[in-house]
Amino acid sequence: MSRLAGKVAIITGAASGMGLAAAELFAREGAKVVATDVVADVLEKEVAGLAGDVIAVPLDVASADAWAEVVAAAVSAYGGVDILVNNAGIHLAKGILETELDEWDRVMAINTTGVWLGMKAVIPQMKARGGGSIVNCSSIAGIMGGAADGHGAACSASKGAVRSLSKHAAQWFAADNIRVNSVHPGAVFTGMAQAIGITSRAAMAAYDNGNTPLAPHAGEPMDIAYGYLYLASDESKFVTGEELVIDGGWITH
Known part of the structure; x- marks a missing residue:
């Protein structure tokens, strides 16, 4: 399998969930992968x-210096960067009135500023190599309100910003043959879900009250990784500024 043969990919949030699934899949498809995460010990083990x-x-995605080190590592190990998957993110299940300023700032720093810093760090390398693909993880919470945002005001705002920033970058760097797209997962059973007490895909489907019409009513990390793969590969060479929704039909409501 060689859909990414000869490509160098940086993937954030790769110690677990969708990021780990993407690292596994991209390597299987022939990419040289720089897997990053702030949880260094877990990342090394995985x-x-x-x-x-x-x-x-x-990598702490909210640190410009840390991003510079990651790009330098990619260049040293593999000669450059062709693909960036900005997958890292956190969730805070608090509304506008309950969220404190420091909590808001942390969510925005990781979910939005981290995406900006990642693009800022890799785009010069992509220009030097004649192009590249950037895949930014947003959410259906960046498109619609209600239960889709998991009761998280900061999460909704940060993911909406990623959606808009991706379109901005797609416009400004198309002339450099750099494509930028966003992926919008719905209910996906990951470690983030487990952290709030959801123990299985079936439990996650029940937690979401049937909002996802397509069985089994909750996704798994590899469902999102395959979306990342399509947008990272040359199969999507005429796709930029688009939103790939992977949600089992939730957004059809």
């Missing part, structure tokens, strides 16, 4: 279990 050409590099 990456050690993957087949293919994958290295682990710690």
